Amino acid sequence: MSVALKVDGLRMEFGGLVAVKDVSFEVAKGEMVGLIGPNGCGKSTTFNCISGLLEQTRGRVEVFGKDASTMRPEQIQRLGVTRTFQHTRLWREMTVIENLLVPPRNQFRPLDVLWKGRKHAAEQARLARAYDVLDELEVPHMAHNLASELSGGQSKLVDIGRSMMGEPGLLLLDEPVAGVAGPLAMKIFANLRRLVDETGISILVIEHNMDFILRQGVDRIVVMNEGEVLMQGTPDEVRSNRAVVEAYLGSAGDAGGEEE
Numbered sequence: 001m002s003v004a005l006k007v008d009g010l011r012m013e014f015g016g017l018v019a020v021k022d023v024s025f026e027v028a029k030g031e032m033v034g035l036i037g038p039n040g041c042g043k044s045t046t047f048n049c050i051s052g053l054l055e056q057t058r059g060r061v062e063v064f065g066k067d068a069s070t071m072r073p074e075q076i077q078r079l080g081v082t083r084t085f086q087h088t089r090l091w092r093e094m095t096v097i098e099n100l101l102v103p104p105r106n107q108f109r110p111l112d113v114l115w116k117g118r119k120h121a122a123e124q125a126r127l128a129r130a131y132d133v134l135d136e137l138e139v140p141h142m143a144h145n146l147a148s149e150l151s152g153g154q155s156k157l158v159d160i161g162r163s164m165m166g167e168p169g170l171l172l173l174d175e176p177v178a179g180v181a182g183p184l185a186m187k188i189f190a191n192l193r194r195l196v197d198e199t200g201i202s203i204l205v206i207e208h209n210m211d212f213i214l215r216q217g218v219d220r221i222v223v224m225n226e227g228e229v230l231m232q233g234t235p236d237e238v239r240s241n242r243a244v245v246e247a248y249l250g251s252a253g254d255a256g257g258e259e260e
């Protein structure tokens with residue numbers, strides 16, 4: 001198994017608050033993994049440490065075999081990692097395709113702009129890529145809509161599209177379907193699954209709804225609770241784990257019975 005991301009003993013303290021408590025897990029190449037847990041359990045903080053926005057108190061982050069523990073965000077991005085943020089911010093007065101052409105936060109590549117001779121060709125390639133991304137997400141018809149006209153769910157979709165622009169090897173998505181209506185949320189996950197299967201990239205996706213993630217075809221789920229990894233395994237393993245059932249699914253959960 002070839003590893004895309006390895007998080008080992010990750011710990012993040014904010015003063016006296018331990019937001020992430022010695023968390024360890026891996027994402028293989030070509031794998032789609034869910035990172036799940038209730039609000040405030042440390043999911044986004046884990047992403048912030050992986051992507052270099054926060055310097056962890058302790059622990060190691062390895063990306064495609066390279067030690068990324070002390071790298072800056074743009075160095076980690078150069079290893080092929082792109083992330084989205086929990087709160088989507090598009091340029092409202094620009095069209096969808098224009099939004100795709102704007103590099104995400106912290107992810108500008110000054111060389112593209114300075115390299116004058118190649119600039120035109122690079123712009124053409126980027127535009128073609130933007131249309132391809134909308135095709136991959138099955139929303140080519142949205143290309144020329146203003147971002148301000150989009151629903152919350154459509155905005156999330158464009159944000160995912162933006163993260164796909166640089167053809168990353170590892171996508172970190174922070175609650176890509178929060179507040180998105182059921183059918184579109186399922187479609188977004190189906191598209192992510194297809195992306196993983198067809199291109200072999202890896203996706204680590206944060207979600208807070210356990211019932212939902214169990215049915216979205218992810219390969220594995222890492223369950224967090226109060227900063228710690230409660231358990232990790234396949235959706236079937238998670239569904240039948242007593243601690244998870246008690247914490248999340250309740251006694252009436254679909255775990256195949258309350259006792260034994």
Ligand SMILES: Nc1ncnc2c1ncn2[C@@H]1O[C@H](COP(=O)(O)OP(=O)(O)O)[C@@H](O)[C@H]1O
Pocket residue numbers: 014017019037038039040041042043044045046
């Ligand atoms: N920059 C920060 N400074 C202080 N506390 C923070 C910071 N970021 C997150 N926290 C705290 O860390 C805990 C985990 O937050 P977070 O990782 O955002 O949770 P989740 O994404 O699982 O909802 C929360 O108690 C939150 O208030």
Ligand SMILES: [Mg+2]
Pocket residue numbers: 043044045086
């Ligand atoms: Mg969060």
